[in-house]
Amino acid sequence: MSAMNNLDRSKAAFVAACFAALALLPLLTGSYGVDLVTKIMVYAIFALSLELLVGATGLVCFGQAAFFGIGAYAAVLLSPASEAAGLWWLLPVSIVAAAMYALAVGALSLRTKGVYFIMVTLAFAQMAYYVVHDTPLGGGTDGIYLYVKPALGSLIDLDSSLTLYFFTLACLVAAFAFLAVLLRSRFGRALAGIRVNEQRMRATGFSTYPYKLAAFTLSGGIAGLAGFLFAVKDGFVNPELMSWHLSGAVLIMIILGGIGHLRGALIGAFAFALLQEFFKSEAIFGAFAKHWHLGLGLTIIASVALLPRGLVGLPGQWRERLVGRNRVPSASKEALGEA
């Protein structure tokens, strides 16, 4: 038992160290680094939202970009043209807009299971995509600009990139803490039960549908938060924010990081984005940087071959090699809803 507690503590220490490092990072890097890490943190929030569905509940959603995009479009469309929108109302409204769409999509698509569920969520995301792509509502394919960034009085002005950095970091910490607490609650345990064996959960008297729908709606809301931050950061939205490429990319992030762990979503988002930056870097690869997909693809294939549990499982793999297999808590125990 005490070994487990040590492991728990080391996980918490790892996450705390990551957040502390992120808080100190602006001291070390210039505006390029701040901008890049802000973007990665937005992706990390987005990945966390999907981890709640895929890792915690066992629902593989392939339409997560729709909620991201709705959060982003809500932020831009609802902002007044010439003055700063109030952060206190715009942020919650954007989140609720995304969550409402998730509620509607979830209510219908949770009737299906497995690969069918994957494809129905894709279908609803594509519908949202074509609404902004083919109607003048959101500027069509050209997208629309957000000229004045939202602010909270004179306290927080998201126009400053440093303020936005810390605001995004705060949102990331809040989302992580919220999910960590949620997954330890009775609700989170019920989700874990649904993932492992839904039939048995029903047999023990849980009505699983409302639990899954609640998880889906919450996940949509968190993805909406990420979308809001993305729109504020770029000051621009276009239909590509809702395309299935983005839904796929965020799924790849959490698989790369390691499904079944909240910190896997963090690690995956950072690893994916940093690998992209690395292979795109002309300083390292020169003219070959144009073909950065090749390096990224080969790295992903190698990671599947070498890391069956994702990046999160790497320390465990090393420990197994050093100590021998039987001394280490099994992967299944670890996977039962720990952050």
Added chain:
Amino acid sequence: MDFATFLIQCLNSLQYGLLLFLVASGLTLIFGIMGVINLAHGSFYMIGAYMAFALAPVVATTFGGGFFATLLVGTVLAVALGYVLEWVFFSFLYEREHLQQVLMTYGLILVFEELRSLAVGDDVHGVQPPEILAGTLPLGEMMTYPVYRLFVSGVCLALAIGMWFVFTRTRLGMMIRAGSTNREMVQSLGIDIKFLYRVVFAAGVAIAVLAGMVAAPVSSVYPGMGNSVLIICFVVVVIGGIGSIRGALLAALLIGAVDTFGKVLLPQAAGVLVYVLMALILLWKPDGLFKAA
């Protein structure tokens, strides 16, 4: 819409639907039998189209050329490619979770796209249909219809009938059907399931490549063509019911018709119609139209 236009759209939707069926049939076989979600399947279609473009001059100098020789060489290469790919990248994936397979095949998409970019560049190309099939047929008084499109439909139909024959009338088909129902049982009957998987995978790749080669003169050859066909083929597979060839055929024809007529009658909503159709069908029948036996 007068009758001749209607007829042309019918032929177009038939041709598009049959082409989708070819790519989707490999996808549904590989998923239904091997349990692998192969995102890279669209890339094989793309590879096929680029083969039709890039192999033609090579084949012309070595074998004296011709469109049909290119098709043959391409198909042989595709079988070899599928065989090796299954061996190197997929044989260790069966025991893993589906999501690990998704990650792996996503990596393969990126690699295939870049290798294609390195080998033949990122330009859009057109491929000429062979001269015997380059003509047109008169339809009604004003309209004509290209012979090559009829040829595409014919090839697809022939392949579909061939697949049906192999599936229902041969020993190999029997083993494949048995393997999709119960892997362990087939293995304990003394059938080499690994070899069976390799054959199915190679056949799936070859059909997708062949579809790409045949389609190249109809649609132009462009980067990213694999991804768009992949998503539509997943739609087809899911509507038809995973693992069901019959379902895939029906769904592909349905999607072909909805997409073709949607573009004519409701051009603003054409893109979304396919997805609306899929959502409606899956809400009505959550396991697709035909659940695999």
